[in-house]
Amino acid sequence: MTTTASIVDRLRARIGKDGPSTEATVEAGHLKRFVEAIGDPNARWASEAPPTFLVALASASAHLEEAEEYGKGWLNGGNRFEYFEPVKVGDRITATGRVADVYEKTGSSGSLLFIIFETDYVNQDGRSVARLRGTMIRR
Amino acid sequence: MTIKVGDEIPELVKHPTTRQLVQYAGAQGDFYEIHYDQAFAQSVGLPGVILHGLLKAGFLGQLVTDWLGDRGTLKSFEVSYRGIDQPGRLYTCRGRVTKVDGDQVELEVWGEDSTGNRTTVGTATLAMKG
Numbered sequence: 001m002t003t004t005a006s007i008v009d010r011l012r013a014r015i016g017k018d019g020p021s022t023e024a025t026v027e028a029g030h031l032k033r034f035v036e037a038i039g040d041p042n043a044r045w046a047s048e049a050p051p052t053f054l055v056a057l058a059s060a061s062a063h064l065e066e067a068e069e070y071g072k073g074w075l076n077g078g079n080r081f082e083y084f085e086p087v088k089v090g091d092r093i094t095a096t097g098r099v100a101d102v103y104e105k106t107g108s109s110g111s112l113l114f115i116i117f118e119t120d121y122v123n124q125d126g127r128s129v130a131r132l133r134g135t136m137i138r139r
Numbered sequence: 140m141t142i143k144v145g146d147e148i149p150e151l152v153k154h155p156t157t158r159q160l161v162q163y164a165g166a167q168g169d170f171y172e173i174h175y176d177q178a179f180a181q182s183v184g185l186p187g188v189i190l191h192g193l194l195k196a197g198f199l200g201q202l203v204t205d206w207l208g209d210r211g212t213l214k215s216f217e218v219s220y221r222g223i224d225q226p227g228r229l230y231t232c233r234g235r236v237t238k239v240d241g242d243q244v245e246l247e248v249w250g251e252d253s254t255g256n257r258t259t260v261g262t263a264t265l266a267m268k269g
Contacts, residue, residue, distance in 0.1 A: 030166070037163040038197035039153065042204065051200035051216050055193055056167045073183035074171060076192035078219035083212070 004104070004111065007070045011102040011115065014064075021096045024057040028089045049087035054121050054130055055079075058095030070113045070138045077114065077135030085129040092124040100133065113138040142244055142267070148234035151202045155190055157226045163194045185223065192220040195230070195259045199248045202232040203263045211244070211267035218248075222258035229253045234263075242267045 026049060034056050035045045042050070087093065101116040119132045160174045172179035173189055180188045196218040203213065224230055234248035244267055250259035 033162075034166040037159065037166040038194065038201060039159070040197070040201040040204075042201070044204075050197070051204065051213055052193055052197045055169075073173065073185075076220050078217070079193065079196055080215070080217040082215045086212075 004070055004113075007066060008102060008104055008113065010066055011064065011099065011113075014099045015101060017098060019097045021094050022058045023092060023094045026053075026057065026087060026089050026091045026093060030056065031089065047089050051081060051083075052079075054081070054087065054093070054095070054119075054132060057093055057121075058097070058119065064099075064115065067113065067115060067136075067138050071111075073139060075137040075139060077137045079135075080133040082131045083129070084131075085123065085127050087121075087123070087129050091129075093129065094122045096120050096122075110139070142236055142239055144236050144239055146236040148202060148206045148236075148246065148248070151198065151205065151232040153198050153230040153232070155194070155224070155226045155228075155230055157188060160188060160190065160194070160226055163191055163197075167191065167193060169193070187225055190224040190226065190230070192218070192259070195220065195224065195250050196261070198230065198232050199234075199250060199259065199261055202234055202248060203246065203265075206234075207265060209268075211242075211265045213263060214266050215264040216261065217263075218259055218261035220259055222252065222256060224250075224252055224258050237262075242269055 031045055034053055035050055097117055097119040100118040103114050105112050115136045117134045121130045123129050164170055164174050173185055174191055175188055177187050199218060231251045234246050237247045238245035244265040246263040248261045248263055249257045252258050
């Protein structure tokens with residue numbers, strides 16, 4: 001049996017190391033499905049990405065298999081987006097993610113494992129368009 | 140219109156459904172079963188399927204961009220998920236201006252469940268056009 005301490009140690013060893021990059025094009029049809037799912041009818045999103053769209057281009061927080069040995073379920077703790085450049089239809093976005101931090105907390109309902117993910121999004125011109133920081137929790 | 144601290148953002152009321160969760164799962168590519176499989180959701184200790192945190196962030200993003208229009212640009216947007224929300228219940232997004240410093244405006248935003256509990260809280264930083 002894997003101890004929770006060794007799971008935490010293995011995850012901590014990944015802190016700061018970039019995962020594989022993924023590339024995706026911002027497609028009008030994808031934007032349309034995304035804003036329809038949110039129920040946001042703003043015509044502006046026909047050509048421009050709404051604030052949370054980048055999570056749909058590349059996984060915001062790859063559910064690390066190793067972490068799934070800890071607890072029984074995932075919870076999303078929060079997301080922070082920083083925006084540097086607009087994202088438009090046709091943009092080719094490269095997303096590179098990494099584990100930024102891993103720590104355990106013990107609360108009233110038992111132990112929780114916090115994994116902080118960071119993703120950088122860069123466009124076809126090599127310009128940083130956004131950075132996302134997400135907190136995923138195993139419980 | 141001058142923006143000042145304490146200004147309230149017009150509320151945005153959502154009526155999330157299980158169908159919407161499936162739509163969102165497909166659009167985002169997040170197929171974690173707690174968002175559409177009742178039995179799975181209950182097996183991990185939830186009362187039933189729950190809204191994606193990022194769907195609630197999407198609602199709050201809409202609240203902010205509806206209010207902002209073309210008067211400025213969103214510079215940062217942060218959301219913390221404090222509680223779960225289930226489909227079939229009203230979800231109300233609200234916010235207000237907390238800081239105005241030249242062209243920089245900060246907002247506090249939150250989402251309330253049908254009992255008025257703030258299950259999602261966040262902030263947004265905006266750069267207004269001069």
